[in-house]
Amino acid sequence: MQLAGVVPxxxxxxxxxxxxxxxxxxxxxxxxxAQPSITDxxxxxxxxxxxxxxxxxxxVSRSYTLWRxxxxxxxxxxxxxxxxxxxxxxxxxxxxxRPAWLIEAAQLLRxxxxxxxxxxxxxxxxxDQNTLAQQLVDHANDILMNRFREQLGLQPGPETRTDWxxxxxxxxxxxxxxxxxxxxxxxxxxxxxxxxxIGFTLREDVVVxxxxxRDDLTIIDRSFVTxxxxx
Numbered sequence: 591m592q593l594a595g596v597v598p599x600x601x602x603x604x605x606x607x608x609x610x611x612x613x614x615x616x617x618x619x620x621x622x623x624a625q626p627s628i629t630d631x632x633x634x635x636x637x638x639x640x641x642x643x644x645x646x647x648x649x650v651s652r653s654y655t656l657w658r659x660x661x662x663x664x665x666x667x668x669x670x671x672x673x674x675x676x677x678x679x680x681x682x683x684x685x686x687x688r689p690a691w692l693i694e695a696a697q698l699l700r701x702x703x704x705x706x707x708x709x710x711x712x713x714x715x716x717x718d719q720n721t722l723a724q725q726l727v728d729h730a731n732d733i734l735m736n737r738f739r740e741q742l743g744l745q746p747g748p749e750t751r752t753d754w755x756x757x758x759x760x761x762x763x764x765x766x767x768x769x770x771x772x773x774x775x776x777x778x779x780x781x782x783x784x785x786x787x788i789g790f791t792l793r794e795d796v797v798v799x800x801x802x803x804r805d806d807l808t809i810i811d812r813s814f815v816t817x818x819x820x821x
Contacts, residue, residue: 596686603691605632612650619650620710620769620798623813626660628704631695635706646714651706655698656806670702705737708800708814710792722777722797723761726789729799730756730779737803738784756782768813769798788812 612619612634622628635651659665672680680699709729713720734742734756735749742754760779767776767790779787786807789799802810 596684597688597692599687599689601689601692603689605691608634608636611636615648615650615712617710617712617792617796618816619652620792620814620816621652621708622654622800623768623811623815625811627657627809627811628654629657629698630654631698631703647712647720649709649711651709653706654704656702656704656810658702658806658809668701670700672700702806704802704806704810706733707802708798710796710798712796714795722789722791722799723758725797726761726777726779726787726799727756727758729789730782730785730787730801733785733801734782741784756787767798770814770816792816 609632619634621630624630631653633653635649635653637647637649637651638645639647657663658667676699680696706729709725711725718724734754735744739746744751744754756779760781761777762780763777765776765778765788766773767788768774769790774790776788776790778789779785782804784804785801786804787799787801789797792798798814800812800814802812
């Protein structure tokens with residue numbers, strides 16, 4: 591959710607519109623099972639590809655706020671590692687009223703986020719770029735590039751280095767994911783020092799991929815549920 595300028599106090603919550611958009615899709619946006627250590631942000635990320643013949647691909651991503659000590663959300667261990675400029679901006683109180691949903695969203699920026707942790711992808715046509723393994727790799731590399739730049743030694747701006755990127759050779763068959771209280775066949779990437787990734791086929795034209803920070807795996811239940819909007 592990106593907003594600029596002054597948002598009127600009565601402005602509608604954009605999460606409501608994105609939820610309606612998800613409900614209109616011909617496939618569900620799979621997410622992580624409800625659990626104490628995460629809170630669904632309530633918003634969705636969308637990627638669409640198409641041409642003169644209409645849509646050829648749609649991806650829906652879900653993000654979560656992470657609680658390292660869910661029993662006491664005031665515990666400083668829950669706070670994200672923010673730079674001074676960001677912390678000052680969050681502490682500043684603007685001289686105009688803001689909608690409640692915006693105040694809530696700003697407060698959640700103080701805590702770590704599992705950004706686009708679960709992605710449900712529909713592809714109209716089968717191709718080498720649409721395989722489960724390739725989509726899992728693409729998702730993992732997106733997370734690495736956007737959330738682990740400093741750890742990878744990447745510089746600001748467009749990136750030309752490729753030595754940090756995961757390839758399909760890292761994808762391992764024979765994994766199992768838990769979906770709606772049942773086991774499903776899955777593939778995984780369990781060799782990267784920063785992220786763990788797992789993916790499975792939901793139906794012939796839809797796959798689900800999840801990429802999570804390796805440091806937080808012990809407190810995240812990696813089970814999934816099929817639902818179109820957050821509870």
